Amino acid sequence: MTVSPTDSHQAQPEAATPASLAGPRAKASKPGPNRKKPGFSLTPYLFLALGVGLLLLLTYVPAVNMIWYSFTDWNGLGPVGDWVGFENYQEVFTNPRIFGVFGVSIYYFAASFVQMALALYFAVILSFNTRFSNFFRGVIFFPYLINGVAIGFVFLYLFQPDGTLDTVLSWFGVTEPPQWLGDASIANYSLATTSVWRYTGLNFILFLGAIQSIPAELYEAAKIDGAGPWHQFRYIIFPGIRRIIGLSFILAISGALSVFEIPFIMTGGANGTATFVIQTLQTAFTYRSVGLASAMAVILLIIVLLVTWVQRKVFPDEKVDLS
Amino acid sequence: MARRNALAGIAALAIAGLALTSCGSNGAEAPSTDGEAAGDITFLTNRTDLEQSGTWDKYVAEFQKEYPDVNVEIEAITNYEDDVKTRMSTPNGYGDVLLIPNGVPQSQYADFFTSLGTTAEMEDTYRFLSAKSVGGQQYGLALGGNANGVVYNKEVFKEAGITDLPKTEDEFIADLKLVKDKTDAIPLYTNYKDGWPLGGQWTNIVGAVTMNPDAQTEMSHSAAPWTEGTDIYSLDSMLYNVVAEGLTEPDPLTTNWERSKTDFAQGKIATMVLGSWALGQLEASAKDAGADVENVGFMAYPASVDGKQAATIAGDYYLGINKNSENQAASRAWIDFLLEDSGFTQDEGMISAVTADELPANLDDLESNGVELLELSPAPEGEESLFSDTADKAQVDVWGNIYRQKLIDVARGQAEGDKDSVFAGLNEAWGQAVNDLSSK
Numbered sequence: 001m002t003v004s005p006t007d008s009h010q011a012q013p014e015a016a017t018p019a020s021l022a023g024p025r026a027k028a029s030k031p032g033p034n035r036k037k038p039g040f041s042l043t044p045y046l047f048l049a050l051g052v053g054l055l056l057l058l059t060y061v062p063a064v065n066m067i068w069y070s071f072t073d074w075n076g077l078g079p080v081g082d083w084v085g086f087e088n089y090q091e092v093f094t095n096p097r098i099f100g101v102f103g104v105s106i107y108y109f110a111a112s113f114v115q116m117a118l119a120l121y122f123a124v125i126l127s128f129n130t131r132f133s134n135f136f137r138g139v140i141f142f143p144y145l146i147n148g149v150a151i152g153f154v155f156l157y158l159f160q161p162d163g164t165l166d167t168v169l170s171w172f173g174v175t176e177p178p179q180w181l182g183d184a185s186i187a188n189y190s191l192a193t194t195s196v197w198r199y200t201g202l203n204f205i206l207f208l209g210a211i212q213s214i215p216a217e218l219y220e221a222a223k224i225d226g227a228g229p230w231h232q233f234r235y236i237i238f239p240g241i242r243r244i245i246g247l248s249f250i251l252a253i254s255g256a257l258s259v260f261e262i263p264f265i266m267t268g269g270a271n272g273t274a275t276f277v278i279q280t281l282q283t284a285f286t287y288r289s290v291g292l293a294s295a296m297a298v299i300l301l302i303i304v305l306l307v308t309w310v311q312r313k314v315f316p317d318e319k320v321d322l323s
Numbered sequence: 324m325a326r327r328n329a330l331a332g333i334a335a336l337a338i339a340g341l342a343l344t345s346c347g348s349n350g351a352e353a354p355s356t357d358g359e360a361a362g363d364i365t366f367l368t369n370r371t372d373l374e375q376s377g378t379w380d381k382y383v384a385e386f387q388k389e390y391p392d393v394n395v396e397i398e399a400i401t402n403y404e405d406d407v408k409t410r411m412s413t414p415n416g417y418g419d420v421l422l423i424p425n426g427v428p429q430s431q432y433a434d435f436f437t438s439l440g441t442t443a444e445m446e447d448t449y450r451f452l453s454a455k456s457v458g459g460q461q462y463g464l465a466l467g468g469n470a471n472g473v474v475y476n477k478e479v480f481k482e483a484g485i486t487d488l489p490k491t492e493d494e495f496i497a498d499l500k501l502v503k504d505k506t507d508a509i510p511l512y513t514n515y516k517d518g519w520p521l522g523g524q525w526t527n528i529v530g531a532v533t534m535n536p537d538a539q540t541e542m543s544h545s546a547a548p549w550t551e552g553t554d555i556y557s558l559d560s561m562l563y564n565v566v567a568e569g570l571t572e573p574d575p576l577t578t579n580w581e582r583s584k585t586d587f588a589q590g591k592i593a594t595m596v597l598g599s600w601a602l603g604q605l606e607a608s609a610k611d612a613g614a615d616v617e618n619v620g621f622m623a624y625p626a627s628v629d630g631k632q633a634a635t636i637a638g639d640y641y642l643g644i645n646k647n648s649e650n651q652a653a654s655r656a657w658i659d660f661l662l663e664d665s666g667f668t669q670d671e672g673m674i675s676a677v678t679a680d681e682l683p684a685n686l687d688d689l690e691s692n693g694v695e696l697l698e699l700s701p702a703p704e705g706e707e708s709l710f711s712d713t714a715d716k717a718q719v720d721v722w723g724n725i726y727r728q729k730l731i732d733v734a735r736g737q738a739e740g741d742k743d744s745v746f747a748g749l750n751e752a753w754g755q756a757v758n759d760l761s762s763k
Contacts, residue, residue: 075428075715076408076426077408077411077412077426077427077428077431077435078411078412078431078434078435079434097718156577159577160574160577161573161574161577163577179573179574179576181574181576181577182573182574182575182576182577182737183737184732184737184738185737187576267516267576268516268518268724269725270515270516270518270576270724270725270728270729270732271576271728271732271737271738272732272737272738282720282725283718285405285426286720286723286725287714287715287718287720288426288428288715289715
C-alpha cells in the first residue's frame with residue numbers, strides 16, 4: 001500500500017503523544033519526600049466518591065427500594081405496606097390483562113428495523129461526498145433533538161381528521177383517509193411511525209460515526225481492486241460497523257419493550273395502544289398499587305437484561321478486523 | 324485502612340439515601356386547632372388561574388384585616404394531584420392548609436390531617452361532610468360543591484326543535500338524534516382523549532338515576548353492579564348506546580378539552596356530561612367567542628323515578644390541615660375564613676359548604692325544572708374507603724377514564740366484544756374484588 005499524504009498527516013499527532021506523556025511520568029517516578037509507597041492510594045477514590053455517591057443516591061438506592069416495594073402491597077402513600085412475598089409477581093404472570101400489552105411492543109420492534117434500514121441507507125449515502133451532505137445530515141438528525149412531548153403534540157395535529165396529513169393526501173386524490181389514531185387497526189402503526197421519525201436520527205448518527213472511522217485507504221484500495229459502491233458497502237462498511245448495528249439492535253429491543261412517551265402523549269394508552277410502561281404507570285397511580293407496579297417494573301428490567309444476554313449469546317461480539 | 328474508609332464513606336452515603344427516602348409521617352399526639360391564630364402558613368391550591376388574576380391575594384388581604392398576625396403564602400400547583408401526593412411523603416412538605424388530594428384513601432386521613440372536629444357537631448352547619456368523615460371525625464371541609472348533570476347548548480336544542488328537556492334515556496337519545504339530523508353540532512362530546520371528563524363526571528351521578536343516596540355504598544357490596552336497574556349500569560349503558568348510535572365525536576382520539584369549550588359555546592357541540600363547576604368556564608368561553616352566555620344550560624341526567632328527577636351534589640376539593648403544621652390555629656382560621664367570609668363559592672358559582680348560604684344562580688335551571696338536589700349519605704363506619712378500595716382492587720377505575728375508554732372503543736367497533744361482554748367483564752372483576760375484600 002502506498003502511503004498517501006493523509007496518512008502521514010494522521011500519524012503526526014500519534015507520534016507526538018508518547019513524548020508528551022513521557023514528560024510528567026518521568027517526573028513522577030522520581031522519589032520525592034512525600035511520596036507514598038507504590039500501592040493503594042486514596043486520591044482516585046475521593047474523585048470517584050462524588051460521582052458514585054450521586055449514582056448510588058439517585059439510581060441504585062431508588063432501584064433497591066423499588067425491588068423492596070415489589071414485595072409489599074404499598075399504595076404509594078404513608079408507611080410502606082405489608083410484606084406479601086411473591087404475590088405481586090404471581091399476579092403479573094397470571095393476569096392476562098397485564099402481560100397482554102407486550103403485544104403492542106411488536107409494532108415498535110418491527111418499526112425499529114425500518115428505522116435501522118433507513119438510518120443505514122442515509123448514513124451510507126451521506127458518508128460519500130454528496131453535495132450538501134452536511135445540510136442533509138442536520139436535517140436527518142434534527143428530529144432526535146426535539147423533545148418527545150413536543151413531537152407527540154406535533155404528530156397529534158398531523159394525524160387529526162382534516163389535519164396536515166389528510167390535507168397532503170387529498171392533493172394526491174386520497175379523499176377518504178382513515179382515522180389515523182381513532183381506528184384501532186391503524187393507531188399502533190401511526191404511533192410506531194412517529195417513533196421511527198423520531199429515532200432514525202440517533203441510529204443515523206451512530207452509523208455515520210462508525211462509517212467515518214473506517215480508514216479512507218480501504219476504500220481507495222478497494223477502488224483500485226475494482227469494487228463498486230455495493231461491494232464497498234458489502235465488504236467494507238457493513239463489516240466495519242457490525243458492532244454498532246449489534247448495539248442498535250439491543251437498543252431497539254429494549255426500546256420497543258419500554259415505549260412510553262409517544263403513545264402516552266398522543267393517545268394516553270387508549271384504543272389498544274397501551275404499552276407495558278403505560279400500564280405500569282396506571283397500576284401505580286390510577287389503581288394505587290405501587291407494590292404491583294414495582295413488580296412489573298422489576299420484571300421489565302429482567303426481561304430487557306435477558307433479551308440482551310440472549311442477543312449477546314446468539315451474536316457474539318466478534319472483534320472487527322478490516323485489514 | 325484507607326480502602327475501608329472510602330468504602331465506609333460510600334456506605335454512609337447509601338444509608339443517608341435510604342434514610343432520606345424512607346421518612347414517613349411520625350405518629351405524634353393528635354394536634355389541636357385551639358389557641359391563638361398567628362404565624363406563617365402555606366396554602367396549597369390547584370387554582371393557578373386565581374393566583375394569576377390576583378384573586379388569592381385579594382382574599383389574603385381581606386383575611387389579614389381580621390388576623391394581622393397570620394401570614395398566608397399561596398402556592399398554586401398546576402399538576403396538583405400528583406405533585407401533592409408525592410410531597411405528602413415528607414411531613415412538612417405539603418403546606419399547612421391544603422386541598423386533600425383525591426388519591427389519598429380515607430383510611431389514611433388520620434396519618435396526614437388534623438381532625439377539624441366531630442362530624443356530629445358540624446352536621447347542622449355544613450354540607451358535604453360525608454366524603455371526609457372517618458370514624459366520626461371530620462378531616463376536611465368542602466371549599467365548594469357542585470351539582471352533577473349534563474350541560475347543553477340551548478340554542479342548538481332550539482334549532483333541533485327540542486322543547487322539553489329529556490327525562491329518560493330514550494328521550495335523551497331521541498333528542499340527540501334530532502340534533503344530529505337537524506343541526507351540524509356533535510350531539511354528545513365525550514372528551515375521550517383528555518380522559519378525566521369520562522371519570523368522576525359520570526361516576527358522581529351515581530345515586531341520581533335511582534334517587535338512592537346509598538347507591539355508592541350498595542355498589543361497593545354488589546357482586547355484579549353492572550346489572551340492569553343500577554345507577555352505574557344506566558350511566559355506562561347510556562354512554563355505550565350513544566356511542567354505538569354514532570351520536571358522539573367522529574374521532575374520539577383527537578378531542579381536546581380547551582377546544583371543546585369554544586366549540587360548545589359556538590354551537591358545534593350540543594351536550595357534555597359535566598358538573599356545574601364547568602358552567603363558569605363555558606360561559607367565559609362563550610364570552611370570548613362572542614356567543615350568547617345565556618345559551619349555556621344545565622340539566623339533570625336524563626333519568627327519572629315516577630316522573631321525578633334528581634341531581635347529585637357533592638363537594639369539590641376539601642380543605643384539610645397538615646397534622647404536622649406548627650400553626651394549627653392560624654390554619655383553622657384561614658379555612659373558616661375561606662368557607663364563611665371570603666365569598667369564594669359565590670365568586671365561583673359553586674355550592675357553599677355552609678348550609679345556610681344560598682344556592683348559586685347557575686342551579687336555577689335545575690330548580691325551575693323541579694329537579695331535586697340529592698346528597699349521598701355517608702358510608703357506614705369502617706367502610707369509608709371501601710368504594711375506592713374495591714375499584715383499585717378490581718382495577719376498574721370508576722374515578723378514572725380507562726374502563727370507559729375501553730367501553731367506548733367497543734361501542735364504536737374498534738375493540739372486540741359487545742355491550743354484554745364488557746359488562747360481564749366489569750362484573751367479574753368487581754365481584755372478585757368485593758369477594759376478596761369482604762373475606763379479609
